Amino acid sequence: MAALLTVDGLKKRFGRVTALDGLSFSIDRGEIYALIGPNGAGKTTTLRILSTLLVPDEGGFTIDGIDGLAHPDEVRSRISYLAEESLAYKHMTGESYLRFMAGLYADSITQEEEFFARGCELSGLGERLKDKISTYSKGMTRKLLIARAVMMTPLLAILDEPTSGLDVENAVQVRTLIRSLTEEGITVLLSSHNMLEVEFLARRVGIIHRGRLLAEGTPQELKERSGAENLEQVFMEVTR
Numbered sequence: 001m002a003a004l005l006t007v008d009g010l011k012k013r014f015g016r017v018t019a020l021d022g023l024s025f026s027i028d029r030g031e032i033y034a035l036i037g038p039n040g041a042g043k044t045t046t047l048r049i050l051s052t053l054l055v056p057d058e059g060g061f062t063i064d065g066i067d068g069l070a071h072p073d074e075v076r077s078r079i080s081y082l083a084e085e086s087l088a089y090k091h092m093t094g095e096s097y098l099r100f101m102a103g104l105y106a107d108s109i110t111q112e113e114e115f116f117a118r119g120c121e122l123s124g125l126g127e128r129l130k131d132k133i134s135t136y137s138k139g140m141t142r143k144l145l146i147a148r149a150v151m152m153t154p155l156l157a158i159l160d161e162p163t164s165g166l167d168v169e170n171a172v173q174v175r176t177l178i179r180s181l182t183e184e185g186i187t188v189l190l191s192s193h194n195m196l197e198v199e200f201l202a203r204r205v206g207i208i209h210r211g212r213l214l215a216e217g218t219p220q221e222l223k224e225r226s227g228a229e230n231l232e233q234v235f236m237e238v239t240r
């Protein structure tokens with residue numbers, strides 16, 4: 001299977017802090033790949049670079065064969081990014097927000113309608129879409145933002161901690177939605193601190209620590225390799 005994303009030797013420093021120290025990995029088409037690692041490991045920095053929001057000091061990446069540093073616009077049209085602390089336009093209704101975003105990404109009125117209809121359905125918010133986002137719970141806002149991120153069926157959805165801060169019911173709904181994306185040919189790169197979630201969602205996992213990839217494999221392979229019962233144990237051992 002040809003890789004959709006290849007990441008090659010990314011390095012990034014912020015002043016004296018080395019956030020990424022030669023990070024390389026690749027993601028196959030159609031898979032869900034989870035980046036896990038302790039706080040400050042470099043996950044968000046990686047996702048921001050791949051989303052073309054940040055430029056690395058060294059290294060590079062390709063998405064769908066396109067050089068992300070040389071052609072950021074072409075990469076942008078193939079991806080969507082859900083930031084960890086995304087705040088939607090709170091004064092808008094959910095509906096007007098999705099319509100506004102659909103308009104930004106669509107090439108025609110017909111496509112705008114398609115994106116909008118899909119966004120409304122994916123959000124699962126029903127009649128509440130007519131209410132202002134400022135009245136939404138954290139879970140509702142998150143679902144709206146994820147629907148916005150995937151309504152245009154990107155080749156790659158980059159989701160930074162998609163279920164962080166959600167209660168069990170909302171988290172389950174969001175995970176089910178993420179899993180269904182691969183059936184539509186969307187490849188997913190996500191970061192998470194929830195090992196149960198990672199085992200449920202990810203075909204492969206990359207463990208990152210101090211800006212380097214320390215281990216990679218399917219959850220099963222990682223557990224077998226370190227003789228661990230679960231990913232949490234693998235994580236503790238690898239990052240010790």
Ligand SMILES: Nc1ncnc2c1ncn2[C@@H]1O[C@H](COP(=O)(O)OP(=O)(O)OP(=O)(O)O)[C@@H](O)[C@H]1O
Pocket residue numbers: 014017018019037038039040041042043044045046
């Ligand atoms: N804009 C910035 N300015 C200065 N330092 C930064 C900046 N962004 C990230 N860093 C530093 O780079 C390192 C990696 O941060 P990053 O946010 O990528 O980690 P993370 O793995 O996403 O962490 P968390 O799990 O806590 O979200 C940290 O030491 C962080 O403080």
